[in-house]
Amino acid sequence: MPADSETTVGEDELEIRAVQTPTEIRPDEPLRVQLRLTNAGSETTTKQVALQLSGDGDQQSLETVATKQVEVSAAEPTNVTLTVEPEQLSSGEYTYAVAVGESSSPETTGSVAVLTPPTFVLDDTTENATIVRGTNVSIRANLTNAGAYRGVQTVRIAVDEDQNGQYTDAERLDESVYSLAGGQSQVSTATAHTTDMEPGRYQYKIATENTTATGTLSVQQPATFRVQNTTAPVNVTKGETANVSVVVKNVGDVDGTDNVTIRSDSLNTTYSRSVSLAANETTTVSIGVNTTNLSSGTHNHSLGTSTDTDPVSMTVQDSHFEVSDLDGPNVLYVGDVAVFSADVTNTGNITGTQSIQHRIDSDDDDRPEAYGVDRNVTLAPGESTRVRFEIDYTVTDSTEYPVEPLRLQTYVHGIYSEDARASTAMSVKPSWAKDGGSSSSSGSTSVSEGDRASLDEITQDKYGRYYDEVSGETKRQVEEIHERQPFADGLAAAEVRTREEIARQEYDADVTAGEKFNFTGLDIETQQKVESDFDAQFETDSGDRIESWDELANDTYGTSYENLTTSRQADIRTTYQDQFE
Numbered sequence: 001m002p003a004d005s006e007t008t009v010g011e012d013e014l015e016i017r018a019v020q021t022p023t024e025i026r027p028d029e030p031l032r033v034q035l036r037l038t039n040a041g042s043e044t045t046t047k048q049v050a051l052q053l054s055g056d057g058d059q060q061s062l063e064t065v066a067t068k069q070v071e072v073s074a075a076e077p078t079n080v081t082l083t084v085e086p087e088q089l090s091s092g093e094y095t096y097a098v099a100v101g102e103s104s105s106p107e108t109t110g111s112v113a114v115l116t117p118p119t120f121v122l123d124d125t126t127e128n129a130t131i132v133r134g135t136n137v138s139i140r141a142n143l144t145n146a147g148a149y150r151g152v153q154t155v156r157i158a159v160d161e162d163q164n165g166q167y168t169d170a171e172r173l174d175e176s177v178y179s180l181a182g183g184q185s186q187v188s189t190a191t192a193h194t195t196d197m198e199p200g201r202y203q204y205k206i207a208t209e210n211t212t213a214t215g216t217l218s219v220q221q222p223a224t225f226r227v228q229n230t231t232a233p234v235n236v237t238k239g240e241t242a243n244v245s246v247v248v249k250n251v252g253d254v255d256g257t258d259n260v261t262i263r264s265d266s267l268n269t270t271y272s273r274s275v276s277l278a279a280n281e282t283t284t285v286s287i288g289v290n291t292t293n294l295s296s297g298t299h300n301h302s303l304g305t306s307t308d309t310d311p312v313s314m315t316v317q318d319s320h321f322e323v324s325d326l327d328g329p330n331v332l333y334v335g336d337v338a339v340f341s342a343d344v345t346n347t348g349n350i351t352g353t354q355s356i357q358h359r360i361d362s363d364d365d366d367r368p369e370a371y372g373v374d375r376n377v378t379l380a381p382g383e384s385t386r387v388r389f390e391i392d393y394t395v396t397d398s399t400e401y402p403v404e405p406l407r408l409q410t411y412v413h414g415i416y417s418e419d420a421r422a423s424t425a426m427s428v429k430p431s432w433a434k435d436g437g438s439s440s441s442s443g444s445t446s447v448s449e450g451d452r453a454s455l456d457e458i459t460q461d462k463y464g465r466y467y468d469e470v471s472g473e474t475k476r477q478v479e480e481i482h483e484r485q486p487f488a489d490g491l492a493a494a495e496v497r498t499r500e501e502i503a504r505q506e507y508d509a510d511v512t513a514g515e516k517f518n519f520t521g522l523d524i525e526t527q528q529k530v531e532s533d534f535d536a537q538f539e540t541d542s543g544d545r546i547e548s549w550d551e552l553a554n555d556t557y558g559t560s561y562e563n564l565t566t567s568r569q570a571d572i573r574t575t576y577q578d579q580f581e
Helices: 455-463 472-483 499-507 524-535 549-557 566-578
Strands: 002-005 014-022 031-039 045-054 063-072 078-084 092-100 108-114 120-124 130-132 136-145 151-159 172-180 185-193 200-207 212-220 225-231 235-237 241-250 256-264 270-277 282-290 297-304 309-317 321-327 331-333 337-346 352-360 369-379 384-392 410-416 421-429
Touching: 014 092, 014 108, 031 045, 031 063, 031 092, 045 078, 063 078, 120 151, 120 212, 136 151, 136 172, 136 200, 136 212, 151 185, 172 185, 225 256, 225 297, 225 309, 241 256, 241 270, 241 297, 241 309, 256 282, 270 282, 321 352, 321 410, 321 421, 337 352, 337 369, 337 410, 352 384, 369 384, 410 455, 421 455, 455 472, 472 499, 499 524, 549 566
Parallel strands: 130 212, 235 309, 331 421
Antiparallel strands: 002 014, 014 031, 031 078, 045 063, 045 092, 092 108, 120 136, 136 185, 151 172, 151 200, 200 212, 225 241, 241 282, 256 270, 256 297, 297 309, 321 337, 337 384, 352 369, 352 410, 410 421
């Protein structure tokens, strides 16, 4: 606000009636002091009016900063303005005085303040300039207006990501404009993302229009676990634990925890161990691998952490007992000694000992059961031996015999190792049927040695009963075998299997013994396989009732099934199904 000073009396009757001046001005504004002079005399007079300033309030140090020659008539007052240009002033408090006449003393005084302009002070307040790569860091600065009145300032924050000493627009993190009153502060913040920054030191800059602050951003390598010097046994016996070890080092700049994991290419199995290491720390980790479920041969594994892996391999050694050349009776007469034998060969790569068993399917589930007839055999790699069992069979339940009583029927039996088997069929008959005999049933019969067996002979050989004594389902199956004679390769009737038996024993078809067998209920592929195995039991294909898809396709179109169009394939499938009607 302007200040007014009241009248003082000057030379020659000149009076200063009023003085007006602002109490404060900005440094870019001129200082204007306005006077009103009155001439109390009767004649016009001319005088010098001077403005004097002192920066320390000392009247003795007043300095004239502006003068003006003024003519004042006696008729009316005269207004005078004295001006001091901005470049003559600096910020601060001033005392001023006004004098009329060149030799007069100041006649009026007052004070004026030249304000301090907006002056921005920048302070880097970044709390933590050391950060682990992959995390974000906030670069902060406090901007303060140290001036006396409001001003506007722009703050720019950038990081020299390419470390070339320059700050491009692409490296700028933030640019904000702030309007601050005198004494007001504002925090400016920018976020630096370090995911794509290699570990190292990066300069950052916080700049305004007239000041700059710089700092260093240190990006650290996160905990990173590397593996080296992986070791594993070259050979390991199946069932033993293979110890695999590896040296793990944290090559990062900070502490961390990771899992050391070994994975098998052969099994869906992993073994893992958690490891915590300080920066640059090293440790050795050992993991035991269970080889019980690994097959013989070389197995590849991968061992490592989330950031580094190393391949490792080991060879699992094991014995493997193959069973071949099974020999035993096609027909066993009750009371006879049954002799079963087979060759057992160790095809593995280490010496092994296994229990070799004779098994028989006594419960008609097509899976021969062990019944205590066994022998321990030890074989070196490549070594073979002939295993022989002599067993007395009876239909009487007695402790004198090692096996359960057997009914008069056909059984699947075989010699088994822990790894393999050899099996076939055997028919159990009464002792009187050995050389022919009689029965209290509907008549008597003997097994024919001719090219064709009768229905009774087939039923006797397979089931120990006459044809009229079996169920309708069994009769139908016996009739199929009877129609397809002669048997191939000198097979006895007891060894010839029905389609139902083949489906259960060879292809695990869900067929319950004794129930009606629905051959067409099997999937097409299984039907073809079963029919092929059934046909192979006879000397000629001329009696085939069933032709495969390819056979029908070649007979009808002269090409394989897969080469036919979709519609023709559908026709072939229909023709194939018609064969079962």
